[in-house]
Amino acid sequence: MPRRVYVEGWHPCMLTVLTTHRYLLITMVRREVGARFAGTSLGGLWSLIHPAILLGLYTMVFSVIYRVGEVEGGHSFAEFVFCGLWPWLAFQEACLRSVTAITTNANLVKKLQFPSALLVVAVVLASFLVQGVGFLLFLIGLMIWKGTLLGGAGLLLWIPLGLSLLLAIGLGMLLACSNVFFRDVEQLATAGMTLWFFLTPILYPASLVPDSIDPLFSLNPLVSIIDAYRSIILSGSLNPGGALVYSVCCAVVLLYAGQYVFQRCRGFFADYL
Amino acid sequence: MSAPLVQSHDLGKCYKLYARPLDRLKVFFAPRRHYAQDFWALRSVHFTVQAGESWGLIGRNGAGKSTLLKLITGVTRPSTGRLTVTGRLGALLELGTGFHPEYTGRENVYFSAAMLGLERDETESILPDILDFADITEFIDRPVKTYSSGMFMRLGFAVATSVRPDILVADEILSVGDEAFQKKCIRRMEAFLERGKSLLFCSHSMYHVLKLCQKALWIDHGTVRMSGGAAEVTQAYEEYLRELEARDAQADDQPPKSQSGADVSLTSRLRNVRLLNGRNQETNVFDMGDTARLEMIAEVPDGRPPVFAVGCVRRSDKLGIYGIFSDMDHVEPQRLDATTFRIVYEAYNLSLLPSSYTFRAHVLDPPALRMFDTVEKDFSIRGESRELGLCRLPHRWRCD
Numbered sequence: 001m002p003r004r005v006y007v008e009g010w011h012p013c014m015l016t017v018l019t020t021h022r023y024l025l026i027t028m029v030r031r032e033v034g035a036r037f038a039g040t041s042l043g044g045l046w047s048l049i050h051p052a053i054l055l056g057l058y059t060m061v062f063s064v065i066y067r068v069g070e071v072e073g074g075h076s077f078a079e080f081v082f083c084g085l086w087p088w089l090a091f092q093e094a095c096l097r098s099v100t101a102i103t104t105n106a107n108l109v110k111k112l113q114f115p116s117a118l119l120v121v122a123v124v125l126a127s128f129l130v131q132g133v134g135f136l137l138f139l140i141g142l143m144i145w146k147g148t149l150l151g152g153a154g155l156l157l158w159i160p161l162g163l164s165l166l167l168a169i170g171l172g173m174l175l176a177c178s179n180v181f182f183r184d185v186e187q188l189a190t191a192g193m194t195l196w197f198f199l200t201p202i203l204y205p206a207s208l209v210p211d212s213i214d215p216l217f218s219l220n221p222l223v224s225i226i227d228a229y230r231s232i233i234l235s236g237s238l239n240p241g242g243a244l245v246y247s248v249c250c251a252v253v254l255l256y257a258g259q260y261v262f263q264r265c266r267g268f269f270a271d272y273l
Numbered sequence: 274m275s276a277p278l279v280q281s282h283d284l285g286k287c288y289k290l291y292a293r294p295l296d297r298l299k300v301f302f303a304p305r306r307h308y309a310q311d312f313w314a315l316r317s318v319h320f321t322v323q324a325g326e327s328w329g330l331i332g333r334n335g336a337g338k339s340t341l342l343k344l345i346t347g348v349t350r351p352s353t354g355r356l357t358v359t360g361r362l363g364a365l366l367e368l369g370t371g372f373h374p375e376y377t378g379r380e381n382v383y384f385s386a387a388m389l390g391l392e393r394d395e396t397e398s399i400l401p402d403i404l405d406f407a408d409i410t411e412f413i414d415r416p417v418k419t420y421s422s423g424m425f426m427r428l429g430f431a432v433a434t435s436v437r438p439d440i441l442v443a444d445e446i447l448s449v450g451d452e453a454f455q456k457k458c459i460r461r462m463e464a465f466l467e468r469g470k471s472l473l474f475c476s477h478s479m480y481h482v483l484k485l486c487q488k489a490l491w492i493d494h495g496t497v498r499m500s501g502g503a504a505e506v507t508q509a510y511e512e513y514l515r516e517l518e519a520r521d522a523q524a525d526d527q528p529p530k531s532q533s534g535a536d537v538s539l540t541s542r543l544r545n546v547r548l549l550n551g552r553n554q555e556t557n558v559f560d561m562g563d564t565a566r567l568e569m570i571a572e573v574p575d576g577r578p579p580v581f582a583v584g585c586v587r588r589s590d591k592l593g594i595y596g597i598f599s600d601m602d603h604v605e606p607q608r609l610d611a612t613t614f615r616i617v618y619e620a621y622n623l624s625l626l627p628s629s630y631t632f633r634a635h636v637l638d639p640p641a642l643r644m645f646d647t648v649e650k651d652f653s654i655r656g657e658s659r660e661l662g663l664c665r666l667p668h669r670w671r672c673d
Contacts, residue, residue: 028387111364182587
């Protein structure tokens with residue numbers, strides 16, 4: 001028989017929540033993905049169209065207008081941007097949507113008792129899933145176009161993917177939580193993500209960053225993650241494997257902080273929504 | 274199995290009220306200063322629900338009923354005290370919580386059931402039961418936005434009650450539907466109780482509380498005012514409501530519920546109406562079998578003996594139970610002076626079942642065609658009875 005006792009400082013560990021509520025999480029992810037395209041006639045195609053427009057736009061501005069030729073190791077600008085753009089979009093979407101994960105589901109949080117952390121995890125997973133499908137399709141297209149096959153190295157993609165996923169969940173928890181108490185977070189996050197986009201080497205290689213600002217620049221845990229994606233796809237190996245250690249640390253710290261803060265605050269959500 | 278399903282000890286819930294959103298931010302940086310105003314929605318509530326018990330939760334709006342339900346369902350956390358909830362809990366704080374309008378009924382059922390803690394195969398096994406109750410067989414695969422509000426409510430109620438909780442917590446859900454819906458829900462809750470499950474039911478309808486609950490908890494201004502048998506508590510609560518109403522009426526300085534005609538000088542008027550018991554003491558509480566006397570004194574400008582009438586209605590829904598005119602029984606009122614008449618209507622061996630009722634006293638012109646004045650007198654029959662309906666019909670059981 002399930003038993004619930006409330007005393008001060010009560011909060012169960014997130015990992016147990018995830019394993020015991022697997023089915024609920026899957027249902028939530030399915031609903032989240034479906035809700036994104038509900039009522040549209042093109043449906044899931046939109047998840048391809050939107051990033052494709054962005055990719056085309058950046059290619060035109062930088063390749064055609066600025067005449068940027070080949071980037072790092074003889075790759076075209078379009079493939080270079082492609083490697084970083086999809087992972088970034090997944091991360092950005094996950095963060096921005098998790099900001100409102102709790103506030104838009106206020107009716108659920110106020111009326112039912114359930115692990116509300118799942119709402120954040122579901123939103124992050126759904127974002128990665130939607131962008132992931134687009135990423136995979138374009139990746140296959142790229143391989144056909146170049147005539148090269150991304151063999152076993154493709155399996156390495158799980159490393160940067162998992163890292164960015166964990167980062168997004170940790171950050172998403174903090175954002176979702178704080179937005180319940182201060183709605184300003186929503187505005188702040190939108191501005192912050194634009195800033196973060198340009199501070200991450202997506203449109204430019206990290207090697208072009210001047211040494212003077214490099215220490216500051218490297219504080220961004222996404223730098224080595226995007227680099228990892230790029231080296232796996234373009235050269236079939238995970239070159240600067242060591243650089244990822246910092247990102248791993250960041251992910252662990254954020255994840256722990258996120259779930260800790262979230263579990264501490266979630267009892268008050270219903271009072272503030 | 275003797276462990277209580279719900280047990281609260283000194284339970285309290287305090288909400289912090291901030292004047293401005295910015296004040297919340299300030300608290301983070303200066304937690305010692307007080308920006309918030311404390312509001313205690315609940316204070317020192319001791320409350321236990323044993324397996325198989327059904328509790329009605331009553332009280333005025335804002336008394337703290339919903340807060341208690343939110344605490345028990347785990348939606349919000351108590352500020353003080355201790356709360357233990359054992360067993361699977363079905364929360365029905367709102368009908369159709371989390372239904373997404375773009376999704377079909379079936380998809381929403383699966384989602385709702387998952388939110389209530391069910392696995393996929395469990396949901397599949399209760400789906401026929403849900404469809405049966407909701408009665409929307411051909412609509413189940415259409416988006417919920419196309420549903421009528423009745424279909425929506427039935428589906429929501431069906432899901433929450435089909436998950437087979439050990440205790441069902443329901444907040445004022447019957448008030449939204451029509452009578453057919455209410456009856457359907459009550460039947461389902463009764464079946465649920467017959468299986469030995471527990472119910473915690475919040476309602477403003479004493480009728481529903483008496484029908485479904487053995488016990489009742491009366492919450493007033495965040496504290497438990499009374500707790501005990503449903504009949505006893507609901508009667509005390511209704512008594513209290515009547516007192517409040519009377520006080521309001523006095524504050525408004527209105528004559529007590531008299532609907533006198535426009536030209537008072539020419540029409541008859543009830544000058545005094547008193548409700549007395551068998552010993553001629555004024556009262557408005559009776560036991561079954563008592564004698565109730567309604568004394569009416571009327572002023573009749575033209576001095577002709579008027580016709581008096583008395584009606585008895587149930588207070589909650591004004592359902593007429595009995596009505597009689599003095600001229601039907603060929604009774605003439607007693608003449609006190611040239612323009613004043615008096616009559617006493619005596620109801621002996623009162624057979625009304627415990628509840629709240631109203632006597633309506635009327636004065637009419639001699640041919641009993643025009644009604645001039647009406648005065649209402651509320652009264653209640655106290656006591657406990659498991660009989661159903663309005664009044665006890667003279668009866669006996671025979672086995673020959």
